[in-house]
Amino acid sequence: MxxxxxxxxxxxxxxxxxxxxxxxxxxxxxxxxxGAGGGMAGYILAxxxxxxxxLEAGPFYDPAKDSLQLRWPWESPRxxxxxxxxxxxxxxAFGGWQIEGEPYSKVAGTEFEWFRARMLGGRTNHWGRISLxxxxxxxxPKDGVTEEWPITYxxxxxxxxxxxxxxxxxxxxxxxxxxxxGIFMKPPKPRLNELYIAKGAKKAGVxxxxxxxxxxxxxSKDIKDRGACFYCGQCGRACKVYGDxxxxxxxxxxxxxxxxxxxxxxxxxxxVITNDEGLAVGVSYVNTKDLxxxxxxxxxxxxxxxxxxxxxxxxxxxxxxxxxxxxxxSGLVGKYxxxxxxxxxxxxxPQLLDRKRYNEDGVGSVHIxxxxxxxxxxxxxxxxxxxEYGGGLHMPSYGFxxxxxxxxxxxxxxxxxxxxxxxxxxxxxxxFRSYYGANVGxxxxxxxxxxxxxxxxxxxxxxxxxxxxxxxxxxxxxxxEIAQAKHMQETFQSIMHExxxxxxxxxxxxxxxxxxxxxxxxxxxxxTTRMGNDPKTSxxxxxxxxxxxxxxxxxxxxxxxxxxxxxxxxxxxxxxxxTAEYILQEKKKLNG
Ligand SMILES: Cc1cc2nc3c(=O)[nH]c(=O)nc-3n(C[C@H](O)[C@H](O)[C@H](O)COP(=O)(O)OP(=O)(O)OC[C@H]3O[C@@H](n4cnc5c(N)ncnc54)[C@H](O)[C@@H]3O)c2cc1C
Ligand code: SF4
Numbered sequence: 001m002x003x004x005x006x007x008x009x010x011x012x013x014x015x016x017x018x019x020x021x022x023x024x025x026x027x028x029x030x031x032x033x034x035g036a037g038g039g040m041a042g043y044i045l046a047x048x049x050x051x052x053x054x055l056e057a058g059p060f061y062d063p064a065k066d067s068l069q070l071r072w073p074w075e076s077p078r079x080x081x082x083x084x085x086x087x088x089x090x091x092x093a094f095g096g097w098q099i100e101g102e103p104y105s106k107v108a109g110t111e112f113e114w115f116r117a118r119m120l121g122g123r124t125n126h127w128g129r130i131s132l133x134x135x136x137x138x139x140x141p142k143d144g145v146t147e148e149w150p151i152t153y154x155x156x157x158x159x160x161x162x163x164x165x166x167x168x169x170x171x172x173x174x175x176x177x178x179x180x181x182g183i184f185m186k187p188p189k190p191r192l193n194e195l196y197i198a199k200g201a202k203k204a205g206v207x208x209x210x211x212x213x214x215x216x217x218x219x220s221k222d223i224k225d226r227g228a229c230f231y232c233g234q235c236g237r238a239c240k241v242y243g244d245x246x247x248x249x250x251x252x253x254x255x256x257x258x259x260x261x262x263x264x265x266x267x268x269x270x271x272v273i274t275n276d277e278g279l280a281v282g283v284s285y286v287n288t289k290d291l292x293x294x295x296x297x298x299x300x301x302x303x304x305x306x307x308x309x310x311x312x313x314x315x316x317x318x319x320x321x322x323x324x325x326x327x328x329x330s331g332l333v334g335k336y337x338x339x340x341x342x343x344x345x346x347x348x349x350p351q352l353l354d355r356k357r358y359n360e361d362g363v364g365s366v367h368i369x370x371x372x373x374x375x376x377x378x379x380x381x382x383x384x385x386x387x388e389y390g391g392g393l394h395m396p397s398y399g400f401x402x403x404x405x406x407x408x409x410x411x412x413x414x415x416x417x418x419x420x421x422x423x424x425x426x427x428x429x430x431x432f433r434s435y436y437g438a439n440v441g442x443x444x445x446x447x448x449x450x451x452x453x454x455x456x457x458x459x460x461x462x463x464x465x466x467x468x469x470x471x472x473x474x475x476x477x478x479x480x481e482i483a484q485a486k487h488m489q490e491t492f493q494s495i496m497h498e499x500x501x502x503x504x505x506x507x508x509x510x511x512x513x514x515x516x517x518x519x520x521x522x523x524x525x526x527x528t529t530r531m532g533n534d535p536k537t538s539x540x541x542x543x544x545x546x547x548x549x550x551x552x553x554x555x556x557x558x559x560x561x562x563x564x565x566x567x568x569x570x571x572x573x574x575x576x577x578x579t580a581e582y583i584l585q586e587k588k589k590l591n592g
Pocket of ligand 1: 032033034035036037038039055056057058115116117118119120121122123124126127128129130131132267268269270304305306307309313523524555556557567568569570572
């Protein structure tokens with residue numbers, strides 16, 4: 001059989017002669033992906049009057065119609081368990097760590113986990129809404145280990161300000177140098193367990209301040225067609241009144257209303273098509289329903305498919321002008337991959353056993369958090385982490401008190417005695433009632449190092465169900481990151497001790513890297529198409545524009561040189577807005 005020995009790409013090319021369907025329309029811009037990055041670029045360009053086509057791999061999703069907010073637990077036909085939803089039956093996420101027919105591989109010794117959402121709005125339908133700006137020292141670090149960005153906080157600040165006003169964020173003005181304040185709505189009040197946390201943390205020398213989240217806690221004259229939050233605590237299911245930020249509700253659907261943004265859903269982009277001069281002329285995609293291949297034409301191509309997926313598209317876009325993949329003359333596409341570090345600890349507060357019942361659902365994001373507070377000169381790792389806190393009374397869900405029978409021998413009953421672990425029947429129900437709302441958890445989210453040795457690349461031996469070559473991950477934690485996780489655990493224990501909590505999780509030691517989660521698990525991956533001034537050491541320039549292909553841009557977390565200890569989405573939004581404005585300026589100058 002003569003086809004044996006041909007590469008998968010070549011085979012695809014031969015077959016595609018018979019299959020490709022060309023769309024003759026020429027768009028001003030094609031945006032790939034509709035999450036935070038793609039959504040913002042589409043919004044800005046469509047509002048400026050450009051004819052924009054957005055290609056989204058997943059189905060259309062409008063929280064107003066599709067959210068499963070305000071359901072009772074017993075309405076779940078599967079007792080809460082998800083099928084296509086990794087976080088349970090009512091959560092908004094379609095996708096997860098593994099998607100049927102869309103594999104990825106890892107080299108031996110790599111534990112990277114890759115979370116993907118497949119739906120309009122991407123992961124922003126079900127993200128935690130914790131919205132932190134990176135600070136001046138995050139853009140220009142002075143630790144000698146982590147690298148500088150080609151831009152400063154001052155250059156990004158006007159875009160953060162515009163994102164704050166446009167989308168809405170709560171928080172408080174604190175004046176902390178590397179935790180810049182935004183334009184805030186009022187924050188939600190701390191819950192009871194959070195008051196204990198704040199007191200314990202203060203004694204442990206750890207600051208606690210009100211949280212910062214993308215939820216409308218006030219009505220704003222600048223924000224139209226969205227309702228204010230009514231504190232159901234269920235942002236993870238997406239909000240039917242658009243009270244929180246999802247790219248679907250706040251960016252893509254409003255942009256469609258301008259008449260300038262067309263969305264094709266269920267469109268899995270394969271590659272960027274370039275001409276003999278190396279410029280992008282369009283993209284090809286597979287319709288995930290009819291499995292046919294299509295091409296569309298655009299004057300500008302903007303990738304916002306998420307950091308690893310955009311790198312995958314670029315690496316798969318090989319041509320005579322871009323033999324190593326479009327924009328990859330540096331060989332750095334896929335390199336410098338980094339997620340945040342993460343570790344956690346849980347326990348309960350004996351003071352809150354048998355507590356009074358009332359509604360403290362609040363917003364579906366954090367009410368309090370601890371920004372990084374330490375002086376690195378005294379530590380064995382650069383940079384730092386912030387702490388997110390959980391626990392308290394929330395709407396019960398299936399299995400939410402499963403931990404109680406494992407720990408109910410630790411606390412004393414009202415008669416001063418302890419029980420045996422486990423239990424069933426009336427005694428177990430009594431324990432559930434007693435422990436409900438007494439739990440407390442804390443999780444660190446820290447700066448991981450962007451290193452060339454951690455990367456994703458194309459696996460030469462594997463394609464997904466659409467025939468597109470998949471990614472293979474190479475990733476190892478460095479000693480600095482392990483040292484950071486150790487510091488997290490010591491801090492958590494100290495706060496737990498000072499607040500009088502009982503620790504219920506096993507305290508992780510060196511054998512488990514102090515509970516440091518596998519890379520990818522914190523779902524903050526970035527750095528795969530880093531920006532920089534030198535085309536030899538970066539993929540994009542400081543505007544997110546490919547050095548090698550001037551009408552190709554990346555607007556997800558790929559352009560990040562190095563994350564701070566802040567969750568990354570607010571920065572994706574600000575940078576995508578900045579890139580979109582740059583594209584408009586270039587078009588005015590007839591450069592794009
Ligand atoms: C459970 C959870 C909690 C989180 N909490 C927070 C938080 O509190 N704060 C924070 O800052 N961040 C948080 N994040 C991370 C946040 O969701 C991401 O940083 C953000 O969504 C990234 O935006 P993006 O546009 O790069 O990618 P995505 O939001 O992933 O969007 C990418 C889109 O592109 C589409 N796509 C992918 N490949 C293709 C292709 N080949 N062709 C066409 N379309 C494609 C996808 O279907 C998807 O819709 C959380 C994430 C999760 C999952
Ligand atoms: S907590 Fe507020 S913003 Fe979140 S889903 Fe409920 S009402 Fe909407």
